[in-house]
Amino acid sequence: MPHPLLASAKDASKPVWLVTEQTWPDVAGQLPQLAQGFAKAQGFEGKAGSHCLLPGADGGLMGVVFGLNGADARHNDPFLVGKLPTLLPDGVYRFETDAPNPALATLAWLLGSYSFGRYRKRSEKSVRLVTPKDVDAEEVSHIANAVVTSRDLVNTPTSDLGPDGIEAAARRLAENHGASFTSIVGDDLLKQNFPMIHAVGRASAIPPRLIDFTWGKADAPCVTLVGKGVAFDTGGLDIKPASSMLLMRKDMGGAAATLALASMIMDAKLPVRLRVLIPAVENSISSNAFRPGDILASRKGISVEIGNTDAEGRLILADALALADEESPDLLVDFATLTGAARVALGPELPPFYTDDDALAADIARHGSSVNDPVWRMPLWTPYQSQLDSKFADMNNTGGPMGGSITAALFLRRFVAAAKAYVHFDIFAWNSSTKPARPEGGEVQAARAMFALLKERYGS
Template identity: 80%
Template sequence: MPHPLLASASEPALPIWLADKGTWPEVAATLPLSARGFANAQGFEAKAGTHCFLPDAEGNLLGVAFGVDEESAKRVDPFLVGKLPNVLPDGVYRFETDVARPELATLAWLLGAYSFNRYRKRASKSVRLVVPKGVDAGEVSRIADAIASSRDLINTPTNDLGPDGIETAARHLAERHGASFSSIVGDDLLKQNLPMIHAVGRASSTAPRLIDFTWGKDDAPRITLVGKGVAFDTGGLDIKPSSSMLLMRKDMGGAAATLALADMIMGAGLPVRLRVLIPAVENSISSNAFRPGDILPSRKGITVEIGNTDAEGRLILADALTLADEENPDLIVDFATLTGAARVALGPDLPPFYTDDDALAAEISRHGEAVNDPVWRMPLWAPYQAQLDSKYADMNNTGGPMGGSITAALFLRRFVSAAKAHVHFDIFAWNNAAKPGRPEGGEVQAARLIYALLKDRYRS
């Protein structure tokens, strides 16, 4: 069903005039004299992101003027209209002037209206948009709902969303789409040869687990998604400072992105055989916590020396990636809030991705630009592999003091050998400040672009 914040063209709606500095005089000339005079009195110039409420001759709201980026701008933000749901009064609105990339503008409206209200009740708003001509309301609604659900997961603190809560969310999603679901919990991880997931999560009072669900026909192209599900990361015995723990509820952002993408794929009925693997743990401190210097076995048979217990995400992903790889899938995509080094390199809004497949990398970059889900390719620089050497084991779980996102990606690559293609996204999963279409808080990164890529590849 269409999103409750979308309206049909038959509903009465207030107009939104979109203009940039160059086109504003032309647009203003079409307005009633009272509205034009009011805008001039306010000094409105259609600067990008600004708005002006326009009255009719009786002083009632006639419509809204909104400034957009000029075409000559170095970077045009197709999500800019995502600011509007937060500044408009309740009502139904329509774009009166042509909107660039109307599907993205509609999505931005829905994403910008998102708020997390579980713990603090706020007055609800009903700011609805008439679906622009040519926009698939059902498609945009499915994407927006998937992102909202996963934003909720990231924003929920760990006391209400531990590894078991991640499993519950995944189970409900799988059941809604008719997927087959299983979970390997606690010591059964050792019996099923998933020792690193067990080691990282065993110190928590909530047992570690591997969440596993599949959907689609067995003979369809095999797509496997792997998401890092660390419900909270103390850093383990290499404990984080308190300031670094404040956002660690988002350390399951990779799992949330995976679930959002899975929701999009299944909701659209893409002709693929989808498998989702989420190692869900809490990296806690207890007498049985894994230690610096421990040497862990892995499902792959590679032994891993622990250089730092705060580099735990790659350990749980390694076992899950090995399991994924055993099916020889056409594509493995993993999402993980893996390194602070990625933020140093590219900041919070531009996740790096890593793949050996040049054609896949080009597809990712193209679709990321097309759907305003930006990412940047980083190199799997082979000489840095030496930073993962260990004197006592096959490899160490940490590299040197620099290039940390690259060495983490190189670590993961060691556990994928049979899949036709593999891509790793090192995401931040959080907006430090509100931006159009991206409220402050949990964020789903890179999922929309992979959905667009798969839809382009496989939908007939």
């Protein structure tokens, strides 16, 4: 069903004129004199992000004008109209002038309406939009719902979303779509050869686990998604400073992005065999926590010396990737809030991705741009592999003081050999400040870009 904030053309609605500084004079000339005069008195000039509520002759709301970026702007944000749901009074609205990208404008409207209300009363505003012509209301609704649900997961503190809570969320999604679901918990991880997932999560009061569900026909192209599900990261015995722990509930942002993408794939009924793997742990401190200097076995048989217990995400991903790789998927994708180095290199809004497949990289970049889900390719610079050398084991889990996002990606690549294509996303999963359609808090990054790619590759 369409999103509750989407209306039909049959519903009574107020017009929204989308203008630029260049087009505003022409649009203004078509408005009633009262509206023209009011907009002039308010100083409205069509500047990007500005708006003006226009009165009617009866004193009620006649319509709205809203400024977009002009063609000469250095950056055109297709999500700019996502400001409107926070600015407008309750009611139903329609775009009276065409949005540059109606589908993205509609999605921005829905995502801009989001607020996290689990622990305090959520706004009861109902600012609805008539679905623009030629926009697929069902698809936009599915994408928005997937993003919103995963934003809620990232925003939920670990007191209410530990490894078991991540499993519950994955199970709900799987059951809603008739997917087969399993979870390997606690010491069973050792019995089934996932030693690094177990080592990272064993100090927590909530046992570690590997979540695994599959959907789709067995003979369809195999797409496997792996998401880092660290419910909270203290850093382990290499403990983080207090300030660095404040956002560590978002360290399961990779799992949230994976579930968002899986939801989009299953809602769209793409003809693929989807497999989702989420190693879910809490990196805690206790007498049985793994230690710096420990040497861990891995599912793939590669021994790993622990240079730092705060580089735990790559350890749990490595076991999950090794499992995924065993069935040679057509495409293997992982999402992880993996390194601070990625933020230093590209900032919080532009996640790097890594792949050896040039054609896949070009497709990812193209789709990221087309759906306003920006990503940037970074190099798998093989000479940096030597930074992961260990004197006592096959490799160390940490590299040198620089290039940390690259060495993390190189670490993960060691555990993938048979997949026909592999890509790793090092995401931030958080909006540090509010922007149109992206309120401060948990965010889903790279999932929409990958859905657009998969839809192009496998859609009917």
